[in-house]
Amino acid sequence: MKKQFSYAVIALIAAGTLFTACTKDDPSPSQDSETKYVLITLADRVSGNKAGFISAFDEMPTGTVSNASAGSLEGQGMGGWRTYGNHIYKMFRTSDYATGIEKINVTADGTVTAGQFISSKDQAAAAKYFGTGNFVIKDENTGYYWDAAEPTKIQKFNPASMTANLGSIDLTNAINERGADEDGIKFRSAGQKFLAIKGNKLYANLTYAKQDASQIGFFDDFFPDVYIAVIDLSSETYEKTISIKNTGSIAYINENHMYDFDDNDDLYIVCQGRTAIGGQSKIARIKANETDIDATWELDFADDFTTDYNGKFVGVFAKGGKLILTVNTEPLTGGPTGNINSADIWKFYSVDIATKDFTEITGVPVGTNPGAAMAVVEVDGKTLLRGSTVSGDNGYYEYNPANHAATLLFNVNVGGAVSGFHKITVQ
Amino acid sequence: MRRHVSGLVLFEKVLFATLAIVLLIGVANGQTGRLSGTVLSEQGQAIIGASVGIGETAPSQITDQAGKFSFSGLRLGQYTLSVTHVGYATYHETVRLGQQPTDVVIRLVPQSTLLADVTVTGKTETQQVREQAIRAVVVDTRAVAEQPATLAELMNRSPGIRMRQSGGLGNMVDVSINGFQGNSVQYFRDGIPLEYLGGGYGINNVPINLLERVEVYKGVVPVTLGGDALGGAVNLVTQQHHGTMLDVSYEVASFNTHIANVSTYHSNETDRWFVGMDGFYNYSDNDYKADVEVVNENSNLVPVTVPLFHNGYKHYFIEAYGGIRNRVWVDELRFSIARYAIDRQSQHPALMTNPYGALTVHNQGWVPSMRYRKAVGKIALDQFVSYSAINRSRVDTVRGTYDWYGAFTPRTGIGESPRPSLSNIDFDNIISRTNLVYKINESNKLDANVVFNYNSRVGADPYGLRFAGTDTDILSKTAIYAKTIAGVSWESKWLNERLVNQLTAKFFHFKTRGIDGFLANGTDVDDYTTSTHSNWGVGNALKYALSDRHLLRASFELTNRLPRENELFGDNDTRAPNFALEPERSLNVNVGYRYQSPAWSAEIGGFYRKTKGMILLVPIQPPFAQYQNLDSVQGYGLDIDLHYRFGQFFQLTANATWQDNRMVDIGDGLHQWIEGTRLRNTPYFFANAGILGDFENILSSKDRFKPYVHWNFIREFYLNHIPRDAEPDGFLGLFGKAKVPVTNVVPNQHLLSAGFTYFLAGQQVSIGAEVKNIADSKLYDYYKIQRPGRSFHVKINYHLTKKR
Known part of the structure; x- marks a missing residue:
């Protein structure tokens, strides 16, 4: 018995030592491709540091996809991103949520990594x-x-x-x-x-x-x-x-910079208002060839959308004389039972810039506050709307401006709420 | 069984004149003599509290801290010496007393002849705790009191327990038991909830010299610990004294660390009154080196290793007490008053992303208390009551910022953190604990326990939050929190006490009153909100001794953890109140098997838990976060604990813990993929091994040398959820890496420490030395906060006892 026990103890120590010595290479990556469709999701519910994932796909995703795979990047600050051509940047460092500018690198084999960081x-x-x-x-x-x-x-x-x-x-x-x-x-x-x-x-x-x-x-x-x-x-x-x-x-x-340029280079700027739950929220404009705020045009939440309840604008996408906005469908509330970030109340509208008419966009669910996320993106000439709900809808929907309707392009089942989607050519 | 008669005078040294403790030597006069001695275990440990009798000539005595006893003024002649102590075979010896004083050394043999571990033999009180129906992991602090070890380190060497300490000496410690942590685990001192000592006395700062042992309950918590612990409890058991004693220790260590401890006690000959004092002082610069990042000329971050420069900690605690014993109306009535003050520098926020250079936090308090104990017939009453006046403050007023080298940059804004502060907050805390035991007969016992705790908070902070639209300081409005936890247990013994069953029921109630300071309630500063909640819990524990060597245990408990005051009221900053919080509820099941033989012992424990409505801090409206009942966790786990004695001098200890706590009941929806993922930021495998030696008569007769080596391993774990199918492969997930490249991972950690304790002849003075983290490994707190590298520690202990 003594001997057996001695062996057991030695085995225990040896096993413990081996835990650090044993490593296993990651599974082989997918085939190389220079074009990548890059997706970011926000998985965090409790830390506030926006934990999540970024993955690169060789082709435009369809059906249901996972955003946590062998080549993915796991980390923090995954609430969204800002893109410039083939480059992707985040304002929060993946390793520790420090604020600055972080470049996201994607290789031809689909591996996503956090790159250099400006502090x-x-x-x-x-x-x-x-x-x-x-x-x-x-x-x-x-x-x-x-x-x-x-x-x-x-x-x-x-x-x-x-x-x-x-x-x-x-x-x-x-x-x-x-x-x-x-x-x-x-x-x-x-x-x-x-x-x-x-x-x-x-x-x-x-x-x-x-x-x-x-x-x-x-x-x-x-x-x-x-x-x-x-x-x-x-x-x-x-x-x-x-x-x-x-x-x-x-x-x-x-990451949601809350302004956008129309095709004619008019600049539309979101102001959230007096408080976090609204009040005097509006969108202002600087026309293409001007350097002053356009005094003849503004989109005011109360005057142009509703006076029935308080609310605010949280982002803007401009294209072809139309703005695409998400607007709260009921009064905004904070606190323990607040709906501002946790309820499915944010609805897509197309707004005619000239007439300020709001038109509901159908086919995409009324969802959670896009916050920092990219609520509207353009990929392969398609306008894609972020549809993410508490109940589980979670993907991008292709928008048809002709009938103000959207249809599901792809759904994400692993990795959290979709927060951005972008196409790059690997440099 | 051996016996030594020395013929030497027992007490011949007088030391520590500053403390005016003088040893007296019994005086023989005429035809009388003195009989004295020391009662030890087989391993040479002093046995405290053993009863020593010499027939009807003189009253029986109780051995003191050093296991010593003394009868003086005895007529010369022959006496029958008898020594009894629970867990040991009764000792009888015939002693012939001559004119020269007689000094004997008695070694008791365990009743069961079973060996528990290196430090405890027989069924001492410590051993009995180990073998009770509700399993407790016992950290035998007294056995290692001379080592320069912290309580956190000792607990980390125990199965199923992980300590989480953010930084060096004095920093906050959190205990993880079976994956439960934070407020799910509660702390007690001698069965009293530790909150009443306001943080001045806790597992992060109390020297081990002051403790007899630490009991860690995993899963099911006895009713005598009147808390609302959900998954575990830690009970610090203080040393019991008899006679007169002085215990002094001083440790000096790396990082300008100094730890001093003084404990003294005196009771009169008939043990009818007693006085004593316990005190300790902790100081450390905690300026160990840490890997951080600094900005280079391109505004990129580059890694550097720098000493921490604003991480100091200073703390004193002193408690004076006195009382009476052995009266008609009282077995013991004890009054005490404690005073403590803690000053702590804060080097960084929750993560080591940026340094602070001036931010400090302070905590001080006065804590008078009273304890009354009396047994009448079959009924025993134990009543404790205390009032605590505690003041806390946080000072962040510097106008500027620091870099990791300690260089200061002036700025206009107040404070270096996002939360400037000059707070001054008073807490009044009243706690009452009533314990009543009714012994129905030899086989049945009822135990009732009620704890009432009242806490109020009021204060001021010129830089703190105001109710929206007013200049009214949120802290200026009193917040009140009161809770009552009552329980009753029935212990019954069957089959000649081989089968012991404990059935318990508990009642939980809390009430709060305060103002919801979060945004919407900004204009009505007189709108007090109250919240109450009540719940029931039930549990049962069963122990069956198959034989002297085999022990089986099984227990379950359905219990509650009440929301804490700070969870309900917020922190007058970014943590918003939530008066709608409900208690967490958990079903805990534990099973265990213990085997003991003279050479080795083994214990295997398993647990199952299902916890609902865990209270977690959830981000709401930026920048606010709020405690909410969010997650449910289901898990099971296994731990094994082995002790093996080999050769004449060595003992080997090892334990390993694996636990599989996973998220459940996520429900359909966006986060459904989290279902089944591991509980984040929680280790799921850790192991310890150690070798201890014990040698006598090394440099001189009766000296003692006890070397030891300890190794600790923690398997890597993840700060965030990763998909279950992406977890590492291999047996129990113990090998390889996650299939998703994980950035936020706490890597595998190894801690190797070694040291020795040397007891000078007579064993009143001892010296301990230890090198911690010999390999200078990178060690982390759960949230990846770096812990100290290699450090050197030396500790000197002096123990003095005066006999009556």
């Missing part, structure tokens, strides 16, 4: 003031982003080499054109929530925040109007400040 120059400041990594790309080698380390400046970076510290645009004076002596303004910044390039101009929101703790700069506007600085990119100099009247909370700090 705040001050990691503690980035954790305190949300928004580091809010970026816009001008061309293959030039981009601009906001860094909490220098909140009144716009930083430059190279999206190809993923390096930064290439200079900055100082907007301190522009910010101080108003409210310089106001004690009620606790925090000021430029480009924290909204950065867009139209023509050769960079548009950057100016933040005047009332809060000095928790989500500083969000739903806490000091002024009733939203201010946007206009910068000439040839000289990278400040030109002027324009404003969107009587609203609040322009855009947000996530």
